[in-house]
Amino acid sequence: MHTLARALLAEIEAFLAETGLTPTKFGLAAVNDGHLVANLRKGNSVTLKTADRVRAFIDEGERAQGASATGRARRTPAGPVHGPAGSLALRSAEDPSPANLPLPRIALIIGGGIAAYKCLELIRRLREHRVGVRAIMTKAAQAFITPLSVGALTGDRVFTELFDLNEEREIGHIRLAREADLIVVAPATADLIAKMAHGHADDLASCVLLATDKPILLAPAMNPRMWLNPATRRNVALLEADGVTLVGPAVGEMAEAGEAGPGRLSEVPDLLAAILGLLRVAATAAPSLPSPLGAPAGPLSGRHVIVTSGPTHEPIDPVRYIANRSSGKQGTAIAAEARLLGARVTLVSGPSQLPAPAGVELVRVETAREMLAAVRQALPADIGIFAAAVADWRVSEAFADKLKKGAGAGAPRLELVENPDILRTIAGAAPGVRPPLVIGFAAETTEVVEYAKNKRKAKGADWILANDVSPKTGIMGGDRNTVHLVTATEVESWPDLPKAEVARRLMLRATEWLAEHTALT
Secondary structure, three states: OOHHHHHHHHHHHHHHHHHOOOHHHHHHHHHOOOOHHHHHHOOOOOOHHHHHHHHHHHHHHHHHHHHOOOHHHHHOOOOOEEOHHHOEEOOOOOOOOOOOOOOOEEEEEEOOOHHHHHHHHHHHHHHHOOOEEEEEEOOOHHHOOOHHHHHHHHOOOOEOOOOOHHHHOOOHHHHHHHHOOEEEEEEEOHHHHHHHHHOOOOOHHHHHHHHOOOOEEEEEOOOHHHHHOHHHHHHHHHHHHOOOEEOOOEEEEOOOOOOEEEEEOOOHHHHHHHHHHHHHHHHHHOOOOOOOOOOOOOOOOOOEEEEEEOEOOEEOOOOOEEOOOOOOHHHHHHHHHHHHOOOEEEEEEOOOOOOOOOOOEEEEOOOHHHHHHHHHHHOOOOEEEEOOEOOOEEEOOOOOOOOOOOOOOOOOOOOEEEOOOHHHHHHOOOEOOEOOEEEEEEEEOOOHHHHHHHHHHHHOOOEEEEEEOOHHHOOOOOOEEOEEEEOOOOEEEOOOEEHHHHHHHHHHHHHHHHHHHOOOO
16 A cells, blocks of 8 residues: 555544544545545555545544534434444443543553554554543654554654654643653563663653653563563562553564563553553542543443353373363453453453453363353353363363373373363353353364354354464464354455454454344343
């Protein structure tokens, strides 16, 4: 896509998230072309004349919003509407925030790291939740993403220089530190963390951090050895003692080949949940600050979602067990996304190193029988999503002591019995017990779609999300997934996506289905 078209699309997406207009209505109103946004999303180019007309329309719309205290409420349709890329933005027929109160605003300090690209998606999601974003970029951050891209999404100027003549006439770095309700640093590099811990103030970002009296949220991202270095550990301990909040880092593979461990920037749903959570705390402490989610909290507010995740461990003896390679990343991402949409979420997880997403009830289990019991205990629910990779078999009776190898004795004989089928059990439950929407997963290595179709029918599930987990795909334990959504009427194949994006798409589809087929009681 040409730079002009890319920048224009970013501005349009931000405007759609702000106003709730559909892409078709926007295109018709701006340039009398209902396919404008769709064509830009496909990578098509655009003329300078068209770009100028679109930007003039956006400017006019933003001026109208500023001139009318109730303008946004009048223009915004009731209920959930589709924003950019099919996302659901929360809108109400009347803006729940008083017209004379500003919406919550964060100062987002973007550090220099390859994970900086995630900030573009984070900004878009924050604006969907009616949170204003003012971005500050370090010099290193600009090597990874451009101020143009960031500014197009925030709808505001991007601040990069401490010694800016116009801004510093009014002591700009102090104003940036004080006008935000929350300071977010993402990615928080080892250098930024060290500067914060020791009170350095040699650039705009560090000056803002030193001058603020507002809560600070750090999202660390760096090489695992840097994160585990004693100097970094001391710096983090100092900041935590000062009241700074951390989200992450996540554990996984790094950008560098062969590097893995703690140090990955948390995924966008986790970052978003942490930010919204701290803004809610700020709103409670200062009642004049409107909630970033408004009321209701989301399209799944009042709904209950159960998600199973991770592997199960079926003991052979006190040391050994039968299991599989599931990491639990996909199920955890789904639970986080459901929570962001306002649901009460119960995550029933097999053995996993992943923490529970903010606001999610986590029930940890070991075996398939424990997982089934936990799911039954959590019912009733509106949606049941069974992403756990449950061991199909277990030893009929686990050995009380560790099995020993004996000279010439050969391998021990293990009698295996079938584990309970959690998906089939819940999908076949009586009305009132069975969730209205039951979604299963099918991890296959051959004939993925065909096996998934058969599994959906055999288990009685409404949908199956199928993926190829052959070793060459790297899906087991990885951060990306390529899935096929199999329903009773169609198969929808999705491209290779981050697991967080798979979770977002799945929950949006589930939200739409629930709204169409059930009533909130």
